[in-house]
Amino acid sequence: MSVINAALIESFDEPPHFRSVPAPEAAPGQEVVDVLAVGVHPATRGIASGKHYTSPTTLPALAGADAVVRRADGSLAYVMMLGLGTLAERIVIDPAAAIPVPDGADPAVLAATMNPALSSWVALRTRVPFQAGQSILVHGATGNAGAMAVKVAKHLGAGRVIAAGRNRTRLDALTAEGADDIVALTHDQDATAAALGEAAANVDVVLDYVWGPPTELAMRAVLGARTRYTRLLDWVQIGGMGGDEITLSGHAMRSNAFRVLGSGFGSVDMPVMLREFTELVAAIAAGGMAVRPRPFPLEKVEAAWSNQDAPGERTVIVL
Numbered sequence: 001m002s003v004i005n006a007a008l009i010e011s012f013d014e015p016p017h018f019r020s021v022p023a024p025e026a027a028p029g030q031e032v033v034d035v036l037a038v039g040v041h042p043a044t045r046g047i048a049s050g051k052h053y054t055s056p057t058t059l060p061a062l063a064g065a066d067a068v069v070r071r072a073d074g075s076l077a078y079v080m081m082l083g084l085g086t087l088a089e090r091i092v093i094d095p096a097a098a099i100p101v102p103d104g105a106d107p108a109v110l111a112a113t114m115n116p117a118l119s120s121w122v123a124l125r126t127r128v129p130f131q132a133g134q135s136i137l138v139h140g141a142t143g144n145a146g147a148m149a150v151k152v153a154k155h156l157g158a159g160r161v162i163a164a165g166r167n168r169t170r171l172d173a174l175t176a177e178g179a180d181d182i183v184a185l186t187h188d189q190d191a192t193a194a195a196l197g198e199a200a201a202n203v204d205v206v207l208d209y210v211w212g213p214p215t216e217l218a219m220r221a222v223l224g225a226r227t228r229y230t231r232l233l234d235w236v237q238i239g240g241m242g243g244d245e246i247t248l249s250g251h252a253m254r255s256n257a258f259r260v261l262g263s264g265f266g267s268v269d270m271p272v273m274l275r276e277f278t279e280l281v282a283a284i285a286a287g288g289m290a291v292r293p294r295p296f297p298l299e300k301v302e303a304a305w306s307n308q309d310a311p312g313e314r315t316v317i318v319l
C-alpha cells in the first residue's frame with residue numbers, strides 16, 4: 001500500500017500530528033491533486049480543537065480547511081475543504097470546486113490571504129446590498145481578516161472606511177493602507193463609545209470580527225449617535241474574537257433601520273461562494289491585497305500550531 005505524509009487531528013486537546021496515511025484514490029468524477037500550501041487560520045485551529053461548526057465528529061481526521069494545490073494538468077487551484085481536511089501531500093478534490101489560480105501566483109501568499117480576505121469580500125458581495133460610495137465600519141480591524149476588510153472595502157468602492165481596533169500601531173498602519181478614519185478600542189469604555197459614535201454614526205455597514213461585550217458597546221454607541229434613523233444599517237457578524245454571544249435590545253432593533261446578520265460558510269450557497277472565490281483569487285493574484293506567509297514544513301505541524309502570528313502574518317504549511 002502506498003502511503004503519504006499528512007497532519008492528523010487525533011485529539012481535540014492536542015495539535016495535529018505528523019503521520020503516514022494511505023495515499024488517496026480518486027472515485028469517478030474526483031481528482032487527486034498535490035497540495036502546495038495550507039493556511040493555519042483561526043477556523044483551521046478551531047476545527048482541529050473541536051470548536052468550529054465544521055469540526056469532525058470522528059477522529060482521527062485530516063487537519064486543514066483550505067489549500068492551494070497543483071492539479072494533474074499542472075495548473076494551480078485554490079480549494080476550500082471544510083470538514084474534509086487538506087493537510088496531506090495529496091488530497092482528493094471535486095474538480096468543480098477547484099478555483100483557478102493565475103500562473104505566477106505565489107501559493108503561500110494565496111494560502112495566507114484567501115481566508116482572511118474572503119470574509120469581507122463574501123459579506124459585501126453577497127450578504128448586504130452594499131453599493132460603491134457607502135461607508136463601512138470594520139470592528140476589529142487589527143487582525144488579518146479585519147485589515148483585509150479595509151482593503152477589500154476600498155477595492156469594492158467603499159466611500160469611507162473606519163477601522164476600529166485595539167492595537168494602536170496596527171491601527172496607524174491601516175491609515176496608510178486605505179482606512180479613512182481609525183477608532184482606538186481601549187479599556188476606557190466611555191471614550192471608546194464616544195469615539196465610535198463620532199466616527200461611525202451614520203455608516204451603512206459594520207463588518208464585525210469581535211462580537212461579545214465589545215460589540216454590545218459598539219452597537220449602543222453607533223445606534224445612539226445615529227442621526228438618520230431610517231438609513232439602513234447592516235451589522236454583519238463575521239468573527240468572534242471577543243465572544244460568541246451578545247445581548248441585543250429590542251429597542252435597538254426598533255429605533256433604527258437596523259439589521260443584524262452573519263456571513264460565513266453556512267450562510268452563502270456554494271455556487272455563489274465559488275463564483276466570489278474566483279474573483280477574489282484573481283484580485284489577490286493581481287497584487288495589492290496580501291497577508292505575509294510564515295512558512296513551516298509539514299513535519300513541523302505541531303510547531304506551526306503553537307506559532308503566534310505577528311500582525312499581518314499568517315502561519316502557512318508549505319509542502
Ligand SMILES: NC(=O)c1ccc[n+]([C@@H]2O[C@H](COP(=O)([O-])OP(=O)(O)OC[C@H]3O[C@@H](n4cnc5c(N)ncnc54)[C@H](OP(=O)(O)O)[C@@H]3O)[C@@H](O)[C@H]2O)c1
Binds near residue numbers: 041142144237
Ligand atoms: N465568517 C467568515 O467567513 C470568516 C472568515 C475568516 C475569518 N473569520 C473570523 O474572523 C476572526 C478574525 O480572523 P483573523 O484571520 O483576522 O484572525 P487573526 O489574524 O488572528 O486576528 C485576530 C485579531 O482579533 C483582535 N482581537 C482579539 N480580541 C479582540 C477584542 N476583544 N477586541 C478587538 N479586537 C480583538 C486581535 O487584534 P489586536 O490584538 O491587535 O487587538 C487579533 O489580532 C476570527 O474569529 C475568524 O474565525 C470569519
